[in-house]
Amino acid sequence: MNRIFNKADYMVEDMLKGFLEANKDIVAPTENPRVLKYKQAPIPGKTGVVTGGGSGHKPAFIGYIGMNLCDAVAAGEIFSSPTAAAFLDAFKAADAGNGVACLYGNYAGDNMNVRIAVRKAKALGITVKTVVANDDCASAPKDQAEKRRGVAGEILMWKVGGAKAAMGADLDQVIAAAQKAIDNTRSVGIGTAPCTIPAVGHPNFIIEDGTMEVGIGHHGEPGIKIEPLKSADGIAEEMLDLILPDLPYVSGDEVVVLLSGLGATPVMEQYIVYKKAAQILEDRGISVYKSYVGNYFTSLDMMGVTLTLMKLDEELKECIDLPVNAVGLKQF
Amino acid sequence: MNRIFNKADYMVEDMLKGFLEANKDIVAPTENPRVLKYKQAPIPGKTGVVTGGGSGHKPAFIGYIGMNLCDAVAAGEIFSSPTAAAFLDAFKAADAGNGVACLYGNYAGDNMNVRIAVRKAKALGITVKTVVANDDCASAPKDQAEKRRGVAGEILMWKVGGAKAAMGADLDQVIAAAQKAIDNTRSVGIGTAPCTIPAVGHPNFIIEDGTMEVGIGHHGEPGIKIEPLKSADGIAEEMLDLILPDLPYVSGDEVVVLLSGLGATPVMEQYIVYKKAAQILEDRGISVYKSYVGNYFTSLDMMGVTLTLMKLDEELKECIDLPVNAVGLKQF
Structure with a gap:
């Protein structure tokens, strides 16, 4: 194997630090080292937009933090879901009091951790609603769409949800647009x-x-x-x-x-x-x-x-x- | 080998067609299928900026056609210089009557073909001046800088030359700025x-x-x-x-x-x-x-x-x- 890293166990940490260092004009750190945010987030009056997922998919997921796109992103280990704590901290980083749309992909770990994080956010007074991407039409038959994985179509879901939020839509409108995006x-x-x-x-x-x-x-x-x-x-x-x-x-x-x-x-x-x-x-x-x-x-x-x-x-x-x-x- | 193409001999043609189809908002074809241009080029009053090189380096070279960057690019076979005819046609596509800065990399084939194309352009009344990138400091000792290859530093040379031209500089000023860029x-x-x-x-x-x-x-x-x-x-x-x-x-x-x-x-x-x-x-x-x-x-x-x-x-x-x-x- 001819791959470039320091210690395998620290790859995500090292990558996140390098990413932050190289892209200070767009992204900013949060108190949780596994959560990055748009440097302007939370944006007053705007519905927050969050995603998260395993590492190793660059530019997904953190590369989609930015203007008119995602406000905060939770990063997991390579090919593993972020923790519930990371999703929760991403919600906090994105929320300006208008609620947060969590637009993520249909994987068991992500589903579980998002569900926990949404519950904890509610207890803190942050309303989070979700859209689960399931665009991979080869991953299950059409009549079992709930089993289908989310793949690159997530980018278009983020593009639509991020744009809708930036245009002033409330949480339900952002969720509806993102759901329509992934349904299409x-x-x-x-x-x-x-x-x-x-x-x-x-x-x-x-x-x-x-x-x-x-x-x-x-x-x-x-x-x-x-x-x-x-x-x-x-x-x-x-x-x-x-x-x-x-x-x-x-x-x-x-x-x-x-x-x-x-x-x-x-x-x-x-x-x-x-x-x-x-x-x-x-x-x-x-x-x-x-x-x-x-x-x-x-x-x-x-x-x-x-x-x-x-x-x-x-x-x-x-x-x-x-x-x-x-x-x-x-x-x- | 698990690579994706149709016929190996047509890879560059197929790629250029796909690139044009996907990026119509920025690039346009010319009469020479190996030359692409910025869709606004030639831009009246502006010094033209051209580069060219072998294929297989994406986004170089054609990915650097655009606003405030290169006006036209000549594409060669994979890892081979464009022909002199392609460089000449790129000069024609970029020239608005103010001359053309040809900013390219130091390789034998490119040097030869650019030299021929510059001479033919002169005969057509198009003034072309050149800067030859030699940023690869591992490719020859410092006292033999004329033997050094041009590599990724070319992008910064194009960025500087393209910007200078867009800001209204004349051909000599564009050449001077691009030369300073690569010298640094x-x-x-x-x-x-x-x-x-x-x-x-x-x-x-x-x-x-x-x-x-x-x-x-x-x-x-x-x-x-x-x-x-x-x-x-x-x-x-x-x-x-x-x-x-x-x-x-x-x-x-x-x-x-x-x-x-x-x-x-x-x-x-x-x-x-x-x-x-x-x-x-x-x-x-x-x-x-x-x-x-x-x-x-x-x-x-x-x-x-x-x-x-x-x-x-x-x-x-x-x-x-x-x-x-x-x-x-x-x-x-």
């Missing part, structure tokens, strides 16, 4: 090489050379099938064959497309996949309103890509258009 | 795992597992030594031990720090290295005016990091502060 969003991932958690020192799952795993999760959760590695065009087709019928996305729809690398796949290759995906969407009469291509939600050094579509209406478009200034997402 | 800039790279050109199918150089190559180039050019892999702190120290004495950077200096991953090294690890680098600079009395950490100049799926410092004066600070809106660099 579907993602799928394809892995072409596994990742290695430095403390483990070798991949904790296998993707054989020359194969790809369709529907793989952000932590190497098993996908729905393993196939010989396809071309970029074949991968774009396979991902859209899973995504399009699931909502479904149909002719006349306007969508945001988010194509993210999983970490070690060169961005060059992501654009090659995007080219075909855009072509297929055009052929189907689906119009791309905005696209994001790059490493937006990664899994350490995993290889592969995820594709995410969000169907738009006027409210969602307005939210997507609002400028943001975060480390991981800047938009004029 | 030093970089060094450390590789921890090699990269694979898809058409080759296996790494075309070796970095043994558990070792690192100090001073490695962006295409796997040999460094100055191979050592057992150090900690993140050790890597930060080793890079600064090469960079600081070379200019030299001394107590009281203000600098921009650019820490880039080489492609497959997780951004998390880059922040761990940055933390130590920032600490060392503080201990030496060198003040960090601005820092950039992330995948700013990569080499396909190579692992490792590069560190770049630029010493600032008031003119350079003003240029660094100017907002930019490009795919690879957005700054409010």
Whole structure:
């Protein structure tokens, strides 16, 4: 393994310190070393927006702290949920007295810790409501959507929720918009090489050379099938064959497309996949309103890509258009 | 190899098409498929700014097309210089009648092709002047600076040259500022795992597992030594031990720090290295005016990091502060 760190047990602490040092213009520390906040937060009069998740997904989650985006983020160990205490401290850091929207991903640990933190926040007089992202349409059948994981679609949920809050919406309106965002969003991932958690020192799952795993999760959760590695065009087709019928996305729809690398796949290759995906969407009469291509939600050094579509209406478009200034997402 | 493409020979074409499709709000095609331009270029009254280089370094080079940055970029094959014809067409795309600053890196192919293109441009009545980046202080001794390669420091040269041009400077002033930028800039790279050109199918150089190559180039050019892999702190120290004495950077200096991953090294690890680098600079009395950490100049799926410092004066600070809106660099 040729990875760069000091002590494996201190990687998250070291990373958070470096991140704070490098991005003082946007983020600030809190009393909890596992909680970072937007330097302006809490913003008087604004509904707070919080997320949190395991580390190793950069720029997620802390890279989405910023102007018109998240106010505070709780960081867990690599690929592990933040603690309930960290979620609670993130709520405190984000709350300006108007309540907090906690927009996070559907994983057992996160669900449990958010639930505890919401209860404790209530006891402190902080109202927290939640939206649980479940955009990974390969992670469970459609009729078991409550079992589906949240993946890169979370970014669009944060973008919408953050924008809505910045535009002056109250907590219920922010929650409704973020829920609509994720309800309109579907993602799928394809892995072409596994990742290695430095403390483990070798991949904790296998993707054989020359194969790809369709529907793989952000932590190497098993996908729905393993196939010989396809071309970029074949991968774009396979991902859209899973995504399009699931909502479904149909002719006349306007969508945001988010194509993210999983970490070690060169961005060059992501654009090659995007080219075909855009072509297929055009052929189907689906119009791309905005696209994001790059490493937006990664899994350490995993290889592969995820594709995410969000169907738009006027409210969602307005939210997507609002400028943001975060480390991981800047938009004029 | 678990890489994603269609035909290896068409990777650059496919990537450029996908890039154009995804980033229509910033970039536009030209008649030459290997030349992209800022959608506003040529900008009346402004000195044109052009660069170019081999592909596989995303977001370099095309990701630095945009507002207050480069007007046009020539793209070569993976790790190969653009043709003279592509450089010439980039000059044409950028020129608004005020001449063009061609700010590129010191490689034999680029030097030759730029020289030919400048001569042909002159025959067409387009004045082109050049600055050749040579910031890689591990690539040749200081007294042979003309042999040094250009690496991630090119980004700071483009930032300064692009800003100066946007602020209304004439060609000679843009050239002088860009030359000062690169003269004040030093970089060094450390590789921890090699990269694979898809058409080759296996790494075309070796970095043994558990070792690192100090001073490695962006295409796997040999460094100055191979050592057992150090900690993140050790890597930060080793890079600064090469960079600081070379200019030299001394107590009281203000600098921009650019820490880039080489492609497959997780951004998390880059922040761990940055933390130590920032600490060392503080201990030496060198003040960090601005820092950039992330995948700013990569080499396909190579692992490792590069560190770049630029010493600032008031003119350079003003240029660094100017907002930019490009795919690879957005700054409010």
